[in-house]
Amino acid sequence: MIRKILIANRGEIAVRIIRACKELGIISAAVYSEADKGALHTILADESYLIGPAESSKSYLSKESIIKLAKEINVDAIHPGYGFLAENSEFIKLVEDSGIKFIGPSSRSVKMMGSKTAARKLMKKHNVPIVKGTTEPIKSVSEGLNYAGEIGYPVLLKASAGGGGKGMRKVFSETEFEAAFESTRRESLKAFGSEEIYIEKLIENPKHIEVQIIADEYGNYRHLFERECSIQRRHQKIIEESPSSFLDTATRKSITEAAINAAKACEYYNAGTVEFLMDNDKNFYFLEMNTRLQVEHPVTELVTGIDLVREQILIASGEKISFTQDEVKQAGSAIECRIYAEDSSQGFLPSTGKLKFYKEPGGPNVRVDAGVMEGSEISIYYDPMISKLICWGKTREDAVNRTLRALDEYFIGGVSNNISFLKFILESEIFKKGNHNINSVEQKLLKEFEIEVTGNQGNEFEKAAAILAAHIKNSKKEKVLSAHSNLNKWRDLLYE
Ligand code: MV4
Secondary structure (H helix, E strand, C coil): CCEEECCCCCHHHHHHHHHHHHHCEEEEEEEEEEHCEEEEEEHHHEEEEEECCCCCHHHHCCHHHHHEEEECCCCEECCCCCCCCCHHHHHHHHHHHHHHCCCCCCHHHHHHCCCHHHHHHHHHCCCEEEEEEEECCCCCCCHHHHHHHCCCCCEEEEEEEECEEEEEEEEHHHHHHHHHHHHHHHHHHHCCCCEEEEEECCCCCEEEEEEEEEECCCCCEEEEEEEEEEEEEEEEEEEEEEECCCCCHHHHHHHHHHHHHHHHCCCCCCEEEEEEECCCCCCCEEEEEEECCCCCCCHHHHHHHHHHHHHHHHHCCCCCCCCCCCCCCCCCCCEEEEEECCCCCHHEEEEEEHHHHHHCCCCCCCEEEEEECCEEEEEECCCCCCEEEEEEEECCCHHHHHHHHHHHEEEEEEECHHHHHHHHHEEECHHHHHCCCHHHHHHHHHHHHHHHCCCCCCHHHHHHHHHHHHHHHHCCCCCCHHHHHHHHHHHHHHHH
């Protein structure tokens, strides 16, 4: 049995893990950098230890200091959260070899899924649909040209060691190929230390749908249904939800089956997420596997009623999964908004400083996962996410409404935030209808938002059309929504 856990992370996810520890009667040990003295996670944990200076590379990313501390303070397990060392197979191997339990998958599974070409090969073998393309790295321009011709343009060049957006280039024709090939290789070498790249057919305007899976160490696999995560900007997710309004029962059945097969293919255990792209015809393709707990896990928790972090800890303690697949049900609808410290009216300029005023929303079916409190410092050193607001409703419409209500009673002073942009997205036609895809923010919503906020973007026709659209929208708004803007004026006057 696990008696004490070291949490190798900070912010809201560290707080989330501390909460699960407390509910299980497990001692929680937090680590912190010099920039995080007095941070919420250090206050809430049973024990807190300074591990280094503000720079992540010398604190939260320092494998040696974390493992050394874990031994000194006698922990039974390490929970890595997400980011930092969570998917570092070298770190996981070090933890495994030290006799301390890693709360997550084996270093072997993580390593396997780290190479995108190896992962594609494995998925193909296990009948998990992959995007048309190569499963081996391309060695030369001429070889690449041949493959691209076979696959058909447009294609996407991707770094084998990549993931999350870096080391990717679209190629629309043969004439662009050579230059794209060379620059993707250079970027890949620089970012990941490997020149290996491969080719995929470009899926245009897909949706990003992922499936939460969980497995124990005895070969029992379960899925916890899907999350729709297409609302993103520059590979940073903004809004996630579950269920996806785009899936029908048959597609849901086949995508969750594919996810289980993907997990089985790499002998996965603990919690993980299988990412897919889905085209307009509901064809889906394996993209990558995230071998960690994800930022957006709460939407799955609210819809299934399963505490994912608790399950992670129980699995790492050697327990079997306590529920059958049939017992996992999707009830209602949940939406997560990521509250970022950035100024959405100034081109999303990062905003740092002291949270001079901070009041979270509340009420029924509203959850806020935050790693901050009033007085906390938002620094340049870490992720700009202030918190996550997760709301549940009986229907998707109820969940959207409740999220808008909760956003309106979220008062943040001292640093800028993206709340007005989140509201803009939630109120947009494209989101309401569920017609959004991975390009909707960058190709449509951002422009419309900038026009509404600053009134000086785009050409004359676009401006006129947008102003007219904004007027029509405003005139149709219900009373409850116009009251929101008054509240926000008060907030602006008082605290910003
Ligand atoms: C793609 C794609 C379209 N077609 N692959 C982006 C990050 C990396 N994990 C894979 N990504 C993509 N791969 C093919 N064949 C579009 C993206 C993509 C994307 C995927 C998921 C979520 C957001 C995205 C934003 C831009 C591009």
